Amino acid sequence: MATTSKNILDSLPDPVIVVDNKRMVIQANLAALELMPGDTIGRDLAHSLRHPLALELVDTVIKGGTVELEDPESLVEIKYTTPLRRSFSLHIVQALSDRDNEETQIVIFLRETTADKRAEQMRVDFVTNVSHELRSPLSALVGFIETLQDAAKDDREAQQRFLEIMSREAGRMSRLVEDLLSLSSVEMNEHVRPRDSVEITKIVNSVIESLSVRAAEKNLELKLEIEELLPPVVGDSDQLTQVVQNLIDNAIKYGGHDSTIEIKVDTTERVPQTVGPGLKISVRDFGDGIPEEQITRLTERFYRIDKARSRNLGGTGLGLAIVKHIMNRHRGNLEIQSTEGEGSTFSIFLPVKTGQNPSGGA
Ligand SMILES: Nc1ncnc2c1ncn2[C@@H]1O[C@H](COP(=O)(O)OP(=O)(O)O)[C@@H](O)[C@H]1O
Ligand SMILES: [Mg+2]
The missing domain is CATH 1.10.287.130 (Signal transduction histidine kinase, dimerisation/phosphotransfer (DHp) domain)
Known part of the structure; x- marks a missing residue:
């Protein structure tokens, strides 16, 4: 009986501790032992739970009182800092008295709120x-x-x-x-899969047309290489336009001047992190590039390598965050490769409609 209840407690993801009426720990599940290493069982709870208010509340319950925690989370927040910072809220329940010796047992649940x-x-x-x-x-x-x-x-x-x-x-x-x-x-709408059949070629061409004047102002040539007979993708046309627009706009802004921006669209057998085939659209510039440690942060809202420069160029720092969310909705991917001093390539992968021949008809 005891083993079964111990196994049940061990299978719970959150720490559970049982103490007797002297506040001595008589049971602790695996999650609790992981959180509070050292000798926990058989010792005063104060050794493992160093939180005066929490201990005071446990004492109150032991003495037969009740703790009415209207909002237990804000009342007691327990923090453990090793190895990672984790926080928990406290819930105390007076369990049934032990039938043999009439001793009260108190069950303490810690719910992870990290x-x-x-x-x-x-x-x-x-x-x-x-x-x-x-x-x-x-x-x-x-x-x-x-x-x-x-x-x-x-x-x-x-x-x-x-x-x-x-x-x-x-x-x-x-x-x-x-x-x-x-x-x-x-x-x-990130959880709502798009349904329309979209021709990427049309989107890329119209974005290039709309940005060509700005590229020319910096003497940047927009070079397009596009595979023929691309299969359609299931997508949201406005959102995919926004993605391509953001990437080419960034290449124009941060890709130097008197140079080229290469835009490539081709098929790929496997979209990263999926098993299916897809389309790859990549935008390559020959600008300053991006320091390696900053690459993963670019899709955070408002993250910019050089805030003042982005602001001067009319940027909001939200473009790549929007791109990331649109790609999530499309079950696609954004990949950023860059070498400082040489330039950057931003690639997006989009799954294609399966069961279609590459004739473009939807
Ligand atoms: N092609 C690029 N080359 C170098 N840095 C880039 C490039 N694209 C984006 N970045 C960096 O990523 C930041 C975030 O991009 P984005 O979210 O589109 O914001 P914004 O364009 O409004 O500044 C930019 O401020 C810039 O620092
Ligand atoms: Mg941008």
Whole structure:
């Protein structure tokens, strides 16, 4: 009987500890022993649970009292820092008295809240970042409005200059809001698989056309190499346009000048991390490249190698985060390869409709 209940407790992912009415640990499941190494069984709970308030609550329950934890998570948060920082919320239950000697047993459950805490931290960081990004153009606008109403009231030349700056700052705010809305709508529908049959060739060609003037301004040649008779992919045409647009736009912004941007579309037998075939679209530039340790961080919201440079170029730092979420929705992948001083290649992989011959018809 005892072994069975021990096995059951051991199979639980969260730590469970049972103490007697002297607060001595009489049972602890595997998860608890892993968390509290050393001699736990047969010793006072205080040796393994170093949290005064938690111990006080256990004592209260031992004495027959009840602890009404309306929100146990905020009341007691237990942190273990080795080897990784983990947090737990506390739940105490008075178990049935032991029939033989009428002793009370107290069961202590620790529910892991590490992931919740991390998500909460990410949410807080996100709000801080958004506020910060909006605040600087907003305070510039407010400042210039005051100047226009006051000091520059009769200076037509200054007015013209200030209005230009104001228009640029307002543009920055509106791009940010647009990207935020776009990110949130992609995230909201990330679990809904797209259904349309999409011709990538059309998308790539139209994006190249729309960005060709900007590329020409930096004397960058957009070179396209596209395999013939590509199979259609199942996708969301607007979102895939956004992905290709983001990648080519970045290549134009960060890929130097007087050079080439190579855009390649071909089939691949296997989309990374899947078993099926797909399409690979890659955008290669010959710009400064990206330091290796920063590559994995580029898809984080607001992460930019050089914030000031990105802002000057009209960036929001959300483009690659949007790309990542769109690729998740398409069960595709984004791969970034870069060598400092030589350039970067951003590739996306998209699964193709299986059971289709490569004639393009859907
Ligand atoms: N082709 C590229 N070459 C070098 N750095 C790049 C390239 N594409 C993106 N980056 C870096 O990744 C950052 C994030 O990109 P993105 O999310 O599109 O933001 P944004 O374009 O608004 O700055 C950029 O600020 C830049 O530092
Ligand atoms: Mg971008």
